[in-house]
Amino acid sequence: MIDLKELILSKDNLYPLLRKLSKEARLIAPVKNTYGDTLFSPIDDIDKTEIDLDNQPQASLKPFFLPQQETLAGYTINEGEYTFSQPDPAQDTIFFGVRSCDLTALLYMDLIFSKPAKDATYFDRRNHSLIITLGCNQPFDNCFCEATGSGPYLEYGYGLQFIDLGDRYYVSAGRGKGADLLNKWGYFFREVQEEDKNRRYQLFLEARGQFTRNIQVSHACQKLQKETVAEDIWEKLSRRCYDCGGCAYVCPTCTCFSVDDKPQDSSSGIRIRSWDACTSSGFTRMAGGHNPVSRSRHALKRRFLHKLKHDYESHGKASCTGCGRCVDICFGGVDITTFIDLFTKQETP
Amino acid sequence: MNKTFIPAQAVIRKIIHENDQISTFRLELTNKRLPFTFLPGQFLMLSVPHCGEAAISISSSPDKLPLIDLSIRRAGELTTAIHKMKKGDQVGIRGPFGKAFPIKDFANRDLLFVAGGIGLAPLKSVIDHCLFQSGLEEDAVHGISLLYGSRSPSDIAFKPVIELWQAQGVDCRLTVDEKDNNWKGNVGLVTDLLSDFTLQNNTKALVCGPPIMIRFVIARLVDLGCDDQSIFTTLERHMKCGMGICGHCHLDGKLICLDGPVFNLSQLKKLDVMEFSR
Numbered sequence: 001m002i003d004l005k006e007l008i009l010s011k012d013n014l015y016p017l018l019r020k021l022s023k024e025a026r027l028i029a030p031v032k033n034t035y036g037d038t039l040f041s042p043i044d045d046i047d048k049t050e051i052d053l054d055n056q057p058q059a060s061l062k063p064f065f066l067p068q069q070e071t072l073a074g075y076t077i078n079e080g081e082y083t084f085s086q087p088d089p090a091q092d093t094i095f096f097g098v099r100s101c102d103l104t105a106l107l108y109m110d111l112i113f114s115k116p117a118k119d120a121t122y123f124d125r126r127n128h129s130l131i132i133t134l135g136c137n138q139p140f141d142n143c144f145c146e147a148t149g150s151g152p153y154l155e156y157g158y159g160l161q162f163i164d165l166g167d168r169y170y171v172s173a174g175r176g177k178g179a180d181l182l183n184k185w186g187y188f189f190r191e192v193q194e195e196d197k198n199r200r201y202q203l204f205l206e207a208r209g210q211f212t213r214n215i216q217v218s219h220a221c222q223k224l225q226k227e228t229v230a231e232d233i234w235e236k237l238s239r240r241c242y243d244c245g246g247c248a249y250v251c252p253t254c255t256c257f258s259v260d261d262k263p264q265d266s267s268s269g270i271r272i273r274s275w276d277a278c279t280s281s282g283f284t285r286m287a288g289g290h291n292p293v294s295r296s297r298h299a300l301k302r303r304f305l306h307k308l309k310h311d312y313e314s315h316g317k318a319s320c321t322g323c324g325r326c327v328d329i330c331f332g333g334v335d336i337t338t339f340i341d342l343f344t345k346q347e348t349p
Numbered sequence: 350m351n352k353t354f355i356p357a358q359a360v361i362r363k364i365i366h367e368n369d370q371i372s373t374f375r376l377e378l379t380n381k382r383l384p385f386t387f388l389p390g391q392f393l394m395l396s397v398p399h400c401g402e403a404a405i406s407i408s409s410s411p412d413k414l415p416l417i418d419l420s421i422r423r424a425g426e427l428t429t430a431i432h433k434m435k436k437g438d439q440v441g442i443r444g445p446f447g448k449a450f451p452i453k454d455f456a457n458r459d460l461l462f463v464a465g466g467i468g469l470a471p472l473k474s475v476i477d478h479c480l481f482q483s484g485l486e487e488d489a490v491h492g493i494s495l496l497y498g499s500r501s502p503s504d505i506a507f508k509p510v511i512e513l514w515q516a517q518g519v520d521c522r523l524t525v526d527e528k529d530n531n532w533k534g535n536v537g538l539v540t541d542l543l544s545d546f547t548l549q550n551n552t553k554a555l556v557c558g559p560p561i562m563i564r565f566v567i568a569r570l571v572d573l574g575c576d577d578q579s580i581f582t583t584l585e586r587h588m589k590c591g592m593g594i595c596g597h598c599h600l601d602g603k604l605i606c607l608d609g610p611v612f613n614l615s616q617l618k619k620l621d622v623m624e625f626s627r
Contacts, residue, residue, distance in 0.1 A: 072354040075441075077398045082439035084355045115593050116607065120353040256596030259354060259589045261401040269399055271354055276589075278596060286587045287403065287425025292560065292622065302599070310602035 005173040005182050007189035008196055009162070014169070017188045018096065019046045021181075025092035025130070028064065030057045040064065040095070053097050053164075056140045060102045060252030060323065061095060065109060065125050068249075069274040072121060072259065076268045084271070090125040094159075096132045100151035101143070101321040103133050105252030107157045108319050112255050121273075130159040130177045137164055137207045142324030144215040144337070150321040152207040163200050170200045213337070217320065220340045221312040224305070227349075233342045234301055240332035241279070241300050247326040247335060248277035248303065253319040256283075278302045304339045354590075356396045356441025357383055362416065364436055367506035371467055372432060373408060373420040376440065387411055388449030389474035390583060390611045394591045395419060396441030397434070400427040404588040406610070407445065408470040410477035417442070420470040420506070446591040447610050450475050450555065450581060455490050459549045462495045463566050465539055465558025469497060469507055471583050471610075472557050480517055494520040496546065498539030498562070501525050502532045522546075538562075543569045550574070556582045560622075567614060577615035584610045584622065 009017065021027055022043060029051045031041040038055040040063075074085040110126065113119040135153040136143070145151030154161055159178035163170040171189065173179040182189065248254040258276040263269040276283060279299040285291045311319040326335040363375040378385055387393075392406040403425075409418030423432050431440065452475070460479065462472045476493060483489035495514065499505040502525050515521050522542050524535035535542060539562060548554075554575055556566050563582050570580050586605045589595035598605035601620045612620070 075396075075398070077439075080437065080439060082358060082396075082398055082441060084441065086355070113594055117353070117592055119594055255594070256599075257589065257594075258597075259402060259595070261396070261399060263399040271401070273354070276595075276597070278599070283597060284587050286585065287428060292586060306599060306602075310599075313602055 005179050006192050007171050007173075007182055007186075008165075008192055009169045009171050009189050011167055011169065013188045015046060017185060018043075018051075020185060021094050021096075022046050025094045027094050027096060029096040030055070040098075051097060053134060056099065056143075056323075057097075057102075058325070059250065060325070061098060061106055061131075062109070062252050062255075064093070064095070065106065065122055065129075066255055066257065066273075066275070069272055070121070071270045072273050073271045074268065075261070075271060078267060087121065090128040092128045092130075093125075094130045094132065096134075098131050098133045098158075099136060099323070100133055100154045101145045101148075101323040102252055103131055103154060103157050104145075104148075104150035104321045105323070106131070108253050108315075108321075109255055111315065130181070131157075132160045132162060132178075133158045135161060135163040135204075135207070137203050139207065139211050140324060142213065142327040142337075143322060144211060144213045144217070144324065145322035146208055146211050147215045147217040148318060148320050148322035149218075153204055163203065165196060165199050165203065168196075170196055213324075215322070215337050215340055216344045217308070217318055217322070217340060220344050221308050221318050223344060223346075223348075224309040225313070227346070229301075229305075229343055230346055233339070233346065236342065237334045237339060238300050240334045242332055243279055243281065243299065245277035245280055246329040248279055249275060250325040250329050252321060252323060252325075253307070254303075278306070300334070304336060307336065308340070354443070356394070356402075356443045357385075359417070359440055359442050361434060361436055361438050361440065364434075367420060367508075368504050370504070371420060371422045371506045373418050373507075374431060374434075374440075375409075376417045376419065376442065377415050378442075379439070381415065385417075385445075386414065387417075387445035389452060389478045390449035390471055391445035391447050392471075392591070392610060393417075393419065393442045393444035394446065394588070395427070395431075396443070397427050397430045398440075400430045402441075402443070402589070403427045404446075404586075404591060404606070406471040406474070406583065408473045410474055410481055412478060412481040420467065420473070422467040444591060446606055448608065450583075450611050452478065455479065455553055457551075458490055459492045459552045460490050460494070461546070461548070461552050461554045462493070462497075463539060463543070463554065463556045463558070463570075464495070465498045465562040466500070466504070467506065468556075468558030468562070470557075472555055473507060473510065475555060476514060476519065480514070480519070491551075492520065492549075493518075494522070494546070496522050496524070496539050496542040498524050498526070498542075498558070501527050502529050538565070540565045540569050543573065546573075548573045548575060553579045554581065556580065567617075571614075577618065578613055580614040581611060582614075582617065584612065586610075 027043045030038050032038045032052040038052045043049050113122040158174045161172045173182045256276045259273050307319045358379040359376040362377050365373040392404050394402045395405045396402050405419045408420040479490045528536045586598040588598050593604045593607040
């Protein structure tokens with residue numbers, strides 16, 4: 001997609017712009033908390049908050065669109081009447097400082113939550129959101145977005161994309177809300193000059209050259225279409241998987257969930273949706289205890305094959321965005337990159 | 350705004366006691382103007398107060414609408430709770446979901462139904478629908494046969510319905526695993542009934558029951574010369590949404606709720622399921 005509009009924002013103008021935006025909508029950006037963790041957080045007062053654009057946010061945008069736990073509806077049982085109430089509507093939200101991998105993940109979530117019918121709660125939030133991304137000039141230690149085609153810069157999907165040129169940002173607008181925003185707040189920006197374009201391109205090439213991890217994602221995807229994974233690879237991986245679900249929870253594209261009703265008192269309750277993970281043993285257990293997926297190895301297998309085989313089959317692309325969070329969190333060292341390494345080295349029979 | 354996980358209100362019009370474990374709950378939507386239709390083989394997400402939701406296949410024929418039957422075996426928390434409900438109580442339903450049996454392909458064919466226990470519920474919808482059509486349409490199904498296995502004579506569900514089917518010309522053969530003093534019929538597995546059953550070459554077979562039963566019945570049907578496109582089953586899996594999002598019924602790249610629950614044998618062979626082990 002061709003950008004509708006490109007402009008330059010001086011870094012001096014960043015906070016003034018964000019101050020304006022935070023008056024229009026809820027503003028969410030990466031902030032380092034007192035524990036030293038950088039997380040996407042709502043910003044109440046921009047003048048008292050320091051946005052952290054140096055560290056990778058430890059969680060993706062997922063919790064804002066699919067919260068770890070959310071109320072889908074309330075229900076009452078009143079004189080035999082069993083009725084459900086609607087949840088609160090979503091509020092307008094602007095996300096700033098989102099990395100390419102996390103927006104790519106959100107675009108994948110759009111696919112999942114629209115088949116075959118649109119998930120109303122998810123799309124209510126999505127339609128009320130504007131995403132401002134920040135291209136990565138320097139990949140983080142475990143990143144491999146270049147191998148998954150989801151970074152370091154993006155070509156589409158964003159409201160606005162910021163690229164850090166040192167003392168200024170190169171801002172590209174996507175369709176719709178992003179372009180509207182540039183039009184509305186035009187006086188913060190200046191026109192792009194040839195020198196800005198050259199600098200941006202130079203930084204892009206430099207960023208691509210800085211990946212330290214060489215993960216053969218597309219090779220693994222293609223190989224999975226033709227070959228089965230040797231049992232000893234599953235064996236090796238499952239031996240060090242402790243079923244903690246950490247990988248699924250930090251993964252920006254792991255969207256499996258559970259829906260349960262929680263009684264509040266004898267005549268009312270709430271219907272809640274919460275994260276679930278295909279790696280946990282109760283995931284497929286049915287009423288009465290029967291579990292059609294009994295082999296323990298299946299859990300890990302299901303997660304990796306879903307991302308690299310089945311999603312590649314159905315969308316032409318793996319649903320791994322190379323954010324590296326599972327690499328950070330897995331204490332058994334059996335994250336998706338380990339699997340890809342083992343499998344791509346497996347000898348073709 | 351949010352309609353996705355909010356069910357429609359339905360009232361229990363009648364409860365039919367099928368056996369000690371299974372009852373049929375006849376439901377009707379309280380809002381009679383709500384458009385609702387389904388095809389045999391599809392399922393609903395049933396909400397029971399304080400218990401959440403469960404996927405339940407519809408056991409009645411669409412011809413009986415606006416009444417919808419759900420035949421439910423007491424198995425877990427939700428199903429136990431609905432068994433304690435009475436006529437006039439309300440539940441919630443979402444749906445219908447899933448792929449139905451390809452009824453159109455059954456025209457001018459012989460149909461063989463093989464069921465075990467509660468597995469007769471989704472097939473009952475097809476049998477009733479075919480019988481209803483046979484009185485009306487020229488290209489209706491030819492003959493209908495049912496082989497039905499139960500644990501013991503007292504476990505045989507849908508007895509009055511089976512009698513009605515027999516009166517309408519359905520060849521019903523029943524068997525029990527363990528007989529009691531009054532039982533004069535067949536004793537043994539439902540697969541044994543298949544041994545002295547002659548398959549017409551145009552027969553379509555529909556199978557539902559416990560996974561192990563499905564597996565052995567399919568194997569026997571293949572031995573008898575039934576081709577992969579003519580053997581159907583419907584799979585049961587834990588589901589949370591019914592519409593392809595929650596991920597619980599994901600199986601080898603397929604979602605049971607969207608791509609199934611009805612599968613023919615050639616589709617089933619591509620999946621790594623215990624109902625069909627390669």
